[in-house]
Amino acid sequence: QSALTQPASVSGSPGQSITISCTGTSSDFGGYNYVSWYQQHPGKAPKVLIYDVNNRSSGVSNRFSGSKSGNTASLTISGLQAEDEADYYCNSYTSSNTWVFGGGTKLTVL
Amino acid sequence: QLQLQESGPGLVKPSETLSLTCTVSGGSISSSGYFWGWIRQPPGRGLEWLGNMHYSGSTYYNPSLKSRITISVDTSKNQFSLKLSSVTAADTAVYFCARRNYASGNWGFWGQGILVTV
Numbered sequence: 001q002s003a004l005t006q007p008a009s010v011s012g013s014p015g016q017s018i019t020i021s022c023t024g025t026s027s028d029f030g031g032y033n034y035v036s037w038y039q040q041h042p043g044k045a046p047k048v049l050i051y052d053v054n055n056r057s058s059g060v061s062n063r064f065s066g067s068k069s070g071n072t073a074s075l076t077i078s079g080l081q082a083e084d085e086a087d088y089y090c091n092s093y094t095s096s097n098t099w100v101f102g103g104g105t106k107l108t109v110l
Numbered sequence: 111q112l113q114l115q116e117s118g119p120g121l122v123k124p125s126e127t128l129s130l131t132c133t134v135s136g137g138s139i140s141s142s143g144y145f146w147g148w149i150r151q152p153p154g155r156g157l158e159w160l161g162n163m164h165y166s167g168s169t170y171y172n173p174s175l176k177s178r179i180t181i182s183v184d185t186s187k188n189q190f191s192l193k194l195s196s197v198t199a200a201d202t203a204v205y206f207c208a209r210r211n212y213a214s215g216n217w218g219f220w221g222q223g224i225l226v227t228v
Contacts, residue, residue, distance in 0.1 A: 001173060003156065034215030038157075045206055045223055046157065051216035089157050093215055097170050099147075104156040 004028055004090055004102035011108040012080045020105045022073040022090030028100055034093035035073045037066055041086045049088075050075060077107075085109045112136040114207050114221035122201075122228050128194040132207030132221060139188045140165045145210045147217070148181060148192045150203040158203075162210065163190060197228045 005023040012018040022035070029035065033053045038046035048057045050066035053073065063078045073090055090102040118130035132146070139146060147162030161171040163181045171179050180193040194201060204223040210216060 032215075036215040036217065038217070040157075045220040046217075047220075048216060048218050051211075051218070052214055055216075057216070057218065091157075091159070091215060091217065096173070098172060099159040099162070099215075101149075101157040101159060 001028075001094065001096070001098060001100050004092060004100055006088075006090060006102040006105045008103070009106045009108065011110055012077075013110045014080050014082065016080050017076060017078040018080060018107065020075045020077075020088055020090075020107070022075070022092075022102045024071055024092060024100070026071055027095045028092055029068075029071060029073075030093045030095040032093050033068065035066070035068055036091045037064075037073075037075045038089045038091065039084075039086050040089065046089060080109055082109050112209070112219050114209065114219055116205060116207050116221045116224040118224060118226070120225060120227060122197055122226060124198055124228055125196055128192070128197050128201060128226055128228070130192045130205055130207075130224065130226070131189050132191070134188045134190075134209075139183060139190060140185050142166070143212045145212060146181075146183070146190045147208050147210060149206045149208055149217075149220075151206070151223075152200075152203040160192065160194075160205075164212075199228050202226065202228045 036051040040046045054066045145162045148160040163169040178195045183190045206223045207221045209219040
């Protein structure tokens with residue numbers, strides 16, 4: 001199975017908003033709303049930010065939000081902060097009862 | 111607080127079998143509400159889902175690994191394991207174990223990861 005498509009990198013200045021897209025096929029998203037987003041700092045395990053498209057994980061800032069339209073899911077980070085600089089991955093349940101990750105997006109806070 | 115801890119050899123020879131164990135503490139692996147899985151990350155690259163299982167025995171694997179991978183559970187030790195046979199250098203990665211909520215895409219708990227070099 002191929003990875004979901006994410007931009008390799010995005011950047012923004014402190015206080016700005018950015019959006020990371022995650023594109024796949026209808027089979028990649030399996031007809032379910034099981035899309036999640038993970039933040040990973042260097043040398044650390046991924047941390048769930050958003051699950052089931054738009055549910056924020058416990059303790060995650062409300063600056064993070066998720067959405068999905070058709071075969072594209074999106075993660076929006078508002079009010080960018082220096083500590084948001086990290087790699088971000090989307091993940092989805094597929095129609096084959098498997099899970100697939102996006103290729104990852106490196107966020108740089110300028 | 112739930113914790114997951116990977117353990118196993120950090121170096122495996124080509125063509126041999128990679129064997130890792132994930133020990134779960136602070137919660138029961140026999141809970142019906144969760145799936146337990148393995149995810150890996152080659153150095154400098156992205157995440158790859160390997161497979162997951164329910165304590166009842168149902169397992170699901172990445173099709174690209176299906177002939178080489180086995181995930182099993184030992185409820186008496188509150189552990190689950192990964193075996194990957196016929197490894198090559200392409201299997202060099204940090205291997206994470208993780209827990210997913212049933213009927214949800216929430217991989218909410220992860221181990222710290224273990225680097226395995228082939």
